[in-house]
Amino acid sequence: QKEVEQNSGPLSVPEGAIASLNCTYSDRVSQSFFWYRQYSGKSPELIMSIYSNGDKEDGRFTAQLNKASQYVSLLIRDSQPSDSATYLCAVNMRGFGNEKLTFGTGTRLTIIP
Amino acid sequence: SQTIHQWPATLVQPVGSPLSLECTVEGTSNPNLYWYRQAAGRGLQLLFYSVGIGQISSEVPQNLSASRPQDRQFILSSKKLLLSDSGFYLCAWSVRRQGEQYFGPGTRLTVT
DSSP, X not given: OOSEEEOOOOEEEETTSOEEEEEEESOXXXXXXXXXXXXXXXXXXXXXXXXXXXXXXXXXXXXXXXXXXXXXXXXXXXXXXXXXXXXXXXXXXTOTTOOOOEEOOOEEEEEEO | XXXXXXXXXXXXXXXXXXXXXEEEEESOSSOEEEEEEEOTTOXXXXXXXXXXXXXXXXXXXXXXXXXXXXXXXXXXXXXXXXXXXXXXXXXEEEOSXXXXXXXXXXXXXXXX
């Protein structure tokens, strides 16, 4: 089992629709969760962080965390062509004191105009 | 505000040649620093990280090494490059424990 698992896609979503990206992780004591966006040929850019169960909203983005089920998701509302990118899920796997993040392999999202 | 620099942006090197990639961070003190490699179409592989000057943790045994001679400077080196060293090299920094990491623009290395 991969430590952080994402569907590689590609995920195609019509413009204006909601894009839903999912991520599962294996370590129950994980504390911190992040979503990064990576455009082709560019470096990853942090777009959301979440630490507590529930939803966190920032503009068109909503991160959802369910520690009991060990999954974290990212919803993108009113999807735009500029949202087409690879989305990386990252998890701090071993709780307090661990300085590293474990990344999933990413989900490629394509927004269809 | 914090800024992270990497250079060079692109590099083409022959097999067996040495390598030195540099990363510097501005606007923060005592950051954690990280080197990642991303092979074409692949995920991020953590190579090294550092929590302070002279403190280097290696994640993957290979022909690469890292050094941190100053608080905000992180260097990735190799004495002899292999074809398999080709990839996109990313430096990142973080301050908070368990916290978010911020990436530099990256260096695209092609070993020929």
